[in-house]
Amino acid sequence: MNFWLMKSEPAVYSIDDLARDGRTAWEGVRNYQARNFIRDQMKSGDGVLFYHSNSQPPGVAGLAQVVSPATPDPTAWEQGHKYYDPQGSPEEPRWFWIEIGFVKKFPQLVPLELLKNTPGLEELLVIRRGMRLSVMPVAPEHYRIIKDLGLGC
DNA sequence: GCCAACGTTGGC
DNA sequence: GCCAACGTTGGC
Numbered sequence: 001m002n003f004w005l006m007k008s009e010p011a012v013y014s015i016d017d018l019a020r021d022g023r024t025a026w027e028g029v030r031n032y033q034a035r036n037f038i039r040d041q042m043k044s045g046d047g048v049l050f051y052h053s054n055s056q057p058p059g060v061a062g063l064a065q066v067v068s069p070a071t072p073d074p075t076a077w078e079q080g081h082k083y084y085d086p087q088g089s090p091e092e093p094r095w096f097w098i099e100i101g102f103v104k105k106f107p108q109l110v111p112l113e114l115l116k117n118t119p120g121l122e123e124l125l126v127i128r129r130g131m132r133l134s135v136m137p138v139a140p141e142h143y144r145i146i147k148d149l150g151l152g153c
Numbered sequence: 154g155c156c157a158a159c160g161t162t163g164g165c
Numbered sequence: 166g167c168c169a170a171c172g173t174t175g176g177c
Contacts, residue, residue, distance in 0.1 A: 007175090031160075054175055112176080130158040132174050 002041060003143040005049040005060070005126055006100070007134045015050050015061040015105050023067055023101040026135075027075050028083040030095060034135040039070045039096045042135075047143055048100055051126065052109065059111035060146055068099035106150035120145050 006026065008014065018024055029035055048064040072093030075083040088094035116127045125136045138146075147153075 009175090033160095058176070129176095130174095132159065134174090 001045055001047070002043065003047045003049070003138040003140055004037070004042065004066075005051050005136050005138050006064070007051045007053040007126075009054045010052045010061070011055070014052065015102075018050065018062075018064060018100070018102045019105055021102070023099050025068075025073075025099050026097050027073055029073070029097065029134060030083060030085065031133065034133050035095060037135050037137065038098055041137075042066050042070060042098050044068060047138075048103075049138060049143065049146055050100075057109070057111040057113065059109045059113075059115070060106065060150060061109050062105040062150065063103040063147065064100040065103050066098050067101040070096045070098050073097040104151075107152060108150075110146055110149045114149065115146070118145065118149065 010016075013024070026038070029038060044066050046066040048066060049060045050062045050064050052058055052061045072088075072090065073083070073095040074090075075081045076085045076088040076093070076095045077090060078084055083095075085094060112127065115121055115124060121127065121142055124138070124142050125131050125133075
């Protein structure tokens, strides 16, 4: 079982939206490194930290889990779609998505600032300068620490 | 709104 | 294959 952090702008899709929908397809990943994580490593049951980016303040808003295997992202060949990519096709898919399911919204958001100041999280990727991946791996120990912070343990 | 960091594109 | 230009991300 692996653990991940996935970024979303809450103005676009928030943890509350996920709570309402129950599950959602993570469409629109158009970065090869993130694509490779999705396609090659994400498995049903993997734990997900749902991160709110571009918000006040940014931080981890709750927990989700992977609920589907990776499948081709069909928005890539929808002409006119925001995520349309003319270089892909159903025969040779270039981009993939997984679906995530809602697990829990934290009673209060774990702000980026707290992640930076929590001992044991020094190596967490999301606090690194210039780390812009929308999907990134999280060490099991880091996941546990952040989950405990979020749940108030 | 600013701007640093980074990925991608495309001319050569 | 190099690298400048450009677009995007995302914290501040």
